[in-house]
Amino acid sequence: MIRYVHMYLVAILLVAGISMSFPSGRHSKAEAANDMSVHAKAAILVDAKSGKILFGQNMDESLPVASMSKLMTQYLILEKIQKGDLKWDDVYHADATDQDLSTRPGLGNVPLYQGQSYTVRDLYNAMTLVSANAASRALGRMAGKSDKHFVQMMNDKAKQLGLKHSSFVNTSGLNNQDLAPYQVKGTASDGENKMSARDLALLAYHFIHSFPNEMDIEKKELDQFPVTDSYSIPLRNKNQLLPNGKYPYKGAIGLKTGMNDAAGYGIVALAKRGQRELIAVIIDAKNKKGKRSSKARYMQAQKLLDYGFTHWDYQKISPEKFLPTNQQKIPVENGTKEKAAITSKTTVTELVPKNSHSIKAKLTLMPKFLTDQKKRELPSTYQPYGLIEVGASRVIPSNDRKLTELTLSFRKLLFFMLISVIPHF
Structure with missing residues (x-):
């Protein structure tokens, strides 16, 4: 049976106290x-x-x-x-x-x-x-x-x-x-x-x-x-x-x-x-x-x-830590349970200013059809911001392992640090 997870996880990462936007190429x-x-x-x-x-x-x-x-x-x-x-x-x-x-x-x-x-x-x-x-x-x-x-x-x-x-x-x-x-x-x-x-x-x-x-x-x-x-x-x-x-x-x-x-x-x-x-x-x-x-x-x-x-310096970030309280579970069609919690299979490594201990992020869930359960594996996707592509992190609903794996794509457009922290190409 084909099972779909209607979700697309997009990350916007903000580092507290830092602003590095270059709208006109000037110093930040x-x-x-x-x-x-x-x-x-x-x-x-x-x-x-x-x-x-x-x-x-x-x-x-x-x-x-x-x-x-x-x-x-x-x-x-x-x-x-x-x-x-x-x-x-x-x-x-x-x-x-x-x-x-x-x-x-x-x-x-x-x-x-x-x-x-x-x-x-x-x-x-x-x-x-x-x-x-x-x-x-x-x-x-x-x-x-x-x-x-x-x-x-x-x-x-x-x-x-x-x-x-x-x-x-x-x-x-x-x-x-x-x-x-x-x-x-x-x-x-x-x-x-x-x-x-x-x-x-x-x-x-x-x-x-x-x-x-x-x-x-x-x-x-x-x-x-x-x-x-x-x-x-x-x-x-x-x-x-x-x-x-x-x-x-x-x-x-x-x-x-x-x-x-x-x-x-x-x-x-x-x-x-x-x-x-x-x-x-x-x-x-x-x-x-x-x-x-x-x-x-x-x-x-x-x-x-x-x-x-x-x-x-580089810092590892676990995406699911930044899920809003009301979005920590998602509805599942034809799953063994009506809702499944989201956990991260991998972390994302980002270069951030040293000594930036307080990292804030907002994760937004958006609809997106995924793949057939029989395939089981979804390749990590890459979506570019500008011209540079960033790797992806996978997410698995933690209490329904029969669900297909969910690919989490971090676009430079959104996982930036772009508008208010660190722009990319």
């Missing part, structure tokens, strides 16, 4: 209370596991981001490899345009000599570790068959991932003037790749969750690039937060730096300590005197990461 009260300020045109700090925003400043302005936009090129190359459309040992044959672009003074590069062959792995490592611009272009030409088509792929993927304030004109993040005469037709002669801080964080989120096995290369500090069959040059990771960098940071993993005249100095930083993993984005960092500097981006990234690791 919680940040102000912790005396947080970032010397940068835009910044964001995000929990890498859930996508929860812990700090935001001018998060949604579309700004030049220089080589930080190579994260999109990396994403698409790894996606092609994952699908089998590219292989790490596939070979690229450099031509005269590669040699010209890769040997121009003042541009980050490894030399790609006409007539020489380079593997996808060689080019990817050069792009990732030293932000080699010609290598990035070469990979785009391999994956997209042309510069123009690959740039279109970048913009299409941005829409697919929900990057609302991003636009790409080339594969590398160079100003188009530096690419002349190899700009993509139809793009501005002085065009720039532009992204918002939120979009960079969201791209980083998808990157680390889609390709977890590729994170080792992000933290690799030294490699070799075979310029010719008999000559190699060292690749030293440009990320100075890594252990042997100028400004080492405990737990630093990656991800991408960027700099040009339009973008200033920026970084997408990823760090992990214990179970906590944080993404920090800095665009156009300044020092205390208001001047741009490479050091400033690392200092501001460290400041954001310190704030996250110092003031936030």
Whole structure:
């Protein structure tokens, strides 16, 4: 016999005394209370596991981001490899345009000599570790068959991932003037790749969750690039937060730096300590005197990461504890009893401010048909708030085990901490 439970459990979680809404991308009260300020045109700090925003400043302005936009090129190359459309040992044959672009003074590069062959792995490592611009272009030409088509792929993927304030004109993040005469037709002669801080964080989120096995290369500090069959040059990771960098940071993993005249100095930083993993984005960092500097981006990234690791921690929450008194039992059709109590099979783990001992929540029961008893198991569902999805907790009516299991979905739209506590992407 089919048995239905007419219930849908939605959780709205509020943490007492905290308010972290970012309707306009400005600092929140919680940040102000912790005396947080970032010397940068835009910044964001995000929990890498859930996508929860812990700090935001001018998060949604579309700004030049220089080589930080190579994260999109990396994403698409790894996606092609994952699908089998590219292989790490596939070979690229450099031509005269590669040699010209890769040997121009003042541009980050490894030399790609006409007539020489380079593997996808060689080019990817050069792009990732030293932000080699010609290598990035070469990979785009391999994956997209042309510069123009690959740039279109970048913009299409941005829409697919929900990057609302991003636009790409080339594969590398160079100003188009530096690419002349190899700009993509139809793009501005002085065009720039532009992204918002939120979009960079969201791209980083998808990157680390889609390709977890590729994170080792992000933290690799030294490699070799075979310029010719008999000559190699060292690749030293440009990320100075890594252990042997100028400004080492405990737990630093990656991800991408960027700099040009339009973008200033920026970084997408990823760090992990214990179970906590944080993404920090800095665009156009300044020092205390208001001047741009490479050091400033690392200092501001460290400041954001310190704030996250110092003031936030994970806490387990048992949903049924927050059921209103009049909703602690639900009616059951064709069950052994007319009503069944609700108990939680699992807990939900959320990142909350440390020392927030008083957690308040409101659970609302809403009608929803579930599944056939014969199936017994309902998969945990995922329902997105914005673009980040959150796991689910199951609930079983405690005094009628013959009932089908009830899936409890926590939507970021409702289980937030969004309106009044912690917004997500």
